[in-house]
Amino acid sequence: MLIAVLISLPLFASIGVAAKVYIDVDSPNFQLFPIAICDFAITDPNGAAKSKDSGITLADEVKRYLIMTGFFNPLNKKSFLDNGSANSPVSKIAFANWTMIGADYLVEGNVTQSEKETSAECRLFDVIKGDILFNKKYTAAGSDLKALARNIASDILFELTGDEGDFNTKIAFVAKKGNKADIYTVNYDGSDMKALTNHRAIIVSPRWSPDGRFLAFTSFKGGEPEVYIRDLKNGSERKVASFEGLNLCGYWSPDGQKILLTLSKDGNEELYVLEIETLKLQRLTNNYAIDVSPAWSPDGKKIAFVSNRGGSPQIYSMDADGNNARRITFEGNYNTTPSWSPRGGRIAYEGLINGRYQIFTVDEEGNNLLQLTFDAADNESPSWSPSGRQIVYSSRTNSKSKICIMNANGLGGRVLKENGGNVTMPMWSPRWK
Template sequence: MLQFAKKHFSLVVSVLVVMLSMTGMSSSALAQMNIQITGVGQSLYPIAVMRFKDESKLPISVTDIIRQDLARSGYFKNTENGNASESDEGTPNYKSWSARGADALAVGSVVQTSAGQFEIRYKLFDIRKSESLGGLNINSSADNLRAAAHKIADDIIFKLLGERGIFSTRLSYVIKEGKRYRLVISDADGQNIRNAMNSGEPIISPSWSPDGKKVAYVSFEDRKPVIYVHELATGRRIPLSNQKGNNSAPAWSPDGKKLAISLSKDGNTQIYSINADGTGLQRLTRGYTIDTEPQYSADGRYIYFTSDRGGNPQIYRMSAEGEQVEGAKRITFKQGFVTSPRISPDGKYLAYIANIGGAFRLYILNLATGDAQALTDGTSDESPSFAANGRYVLYSMKVSGKRVLAAVSVDGNSKQVLSIPGSDVRQPSWGPFMD
């Protein structure tokens, strides 16, 4: 077990290293993410997002947030980046906008309805087809303007590209500042950071519930790894599993009724299922090696997991009811050392971390064809997590000795790096769509 743990960045090694290095530390002020975008595709959809009329009434710019969201998507090129506004009443001059190189036009305005309350109006036009695509009227408090802007960006994505945008989803991750840890929740762009938990002991492995209302994670606040389920709206949390030994790697079932977890209570680390209220613990694997990092398939029928039963760690799949039902099938064969399985929301792809000559690199596997490709050329990638639309993978990497978050498109063409100056950012998890 110890040899396996030393060689890879799975949750087993996270638990062992954390237990050897737990210390107290001091907190620092909240900081916002810096975002760097590289390698966007060559064929970008040109769109003009005009400055919303009377936006100066707002404490923040919804126009800038919409423009930034679309740029980060890797699909759009903003043709208007200045402060000129365009009326959201009537019909635009389609020929004029076409001559200016725009294939789509977004316009909007702001109306203050009462103290601290605003109505954000937006309309979208298809310049190529010379037609209106409709729009939205969103009532928002001053505190929720970012959410309103993200909702508009998602609407633009859906109307122009026919897929659901992910800008209204959220991220969870751990910020390490000095010797203190914070589990935080942020917007999908890493901004608007809110604390969920602050601790002098490590926090690892956050995992979103399917409805986006809860996060399960492992906390060392009791000087040992314990799994908690945290209700974000109220701050209420319950200890899901506090068995003898390591309690680690929580992963929700698609219906939110169960979690798969890894426990070492009977010796070597094995996989169990447990009800979301902490009852009904059931052992699913019964091997003599390490089985860890469980992940439910998109339909809930299977569990993917990491095991070194074949010598080096690889990804396997078993029935969600346990290995005894039909055994475990090995899934990865392309590399000799593989950990950290994550399944895309549509069930078509498996993201994982492979050890390539001592470099830990993010890969993606097409489960239907067996084709695998590296998404990065990194040396210290870890903790992959798919976006809710399956188009991007969020992960952690090292830059100048500190961990930062990065997101890469599943074709590898677009990459974003999100960093907080002076902080070490790790253990990311991308939340689901919110209804």
């Protein structure tokens, strides 16, 4: 691991990542960060007994959020030779006691609870180098230890990977019962699932606006597939595309001004871009084949989409004005639902292999193909997290479906939402500030 640290440091320095990045978590050789999280010591000036367990709870919550990122392997407390002691200066920490049990990093600190707020002090150590990486103070209203833990975990992740993570995000998905569906949202940590729409109709393709205020989707509420944009602030819905035939919703432009559509109004399924305010429509493709599922690149210059112009559905990439379309997937004969990584570079999609749909990523030139899922299920509809380090997708066996999250390299998977019914088409929200 030390070698990996030494190697990856100059690499990142050379490509100009601002934060001090320790490990390239996207590398296929990446190993989960072995981290020791001590129970937080309790600083209790008033001797109030009610905060007795808060140090343990806070440590457990930090651990839970770190596991959620898919990058950490928190070590079992029982293996600890030492307990973190509050306010210990760097010189007093016996780093050898931590490296001996396999830790690379150590988290310790203290927590204080008053009537109005809870505050904590937290330190992160690199125990191999014997260095303190940060020492920060946190405050949350009331006794919201989860909020504290989320912020601490977010800082630890940022310190080690240069990324603020996906803690303040939601995932929208379609839950279907019989022929009726609605869009639901659930927090990144699996909490607070709730219905967003009340259409009780076929719904497909939920798409967040880049600022997270709007959600576009296709609904059959009016009997036919039409594109709606819902304002999440006031719950109002606006119908923006209801042409004859198919009206399918694609991704928003990075500036939030435009949205990509698939329409069949001109005879067959073509891609269009719609200016949301003026409803001005511009056609992008002109091809006898099916063109569908358009997704913008994060810089807004390119669009990935699905076309069967070559005889089978494959992923193509073209300029934002519709020119220079070229095929980027060549393995297999059914590759669909492209999603562009927010960090650029790679496109995730689903492909049919050995009778199952699995998630793949490929770079935007069509090289460096990676298969991410291998299980005996149909894994579909990949959507990247704002950090670009995780992918949410739906996983279905005959009768059961679930929403899953994995790292962008395919490791560290977890189930976000399991449902007896049909949950599909997850779409990761942007970060909320």
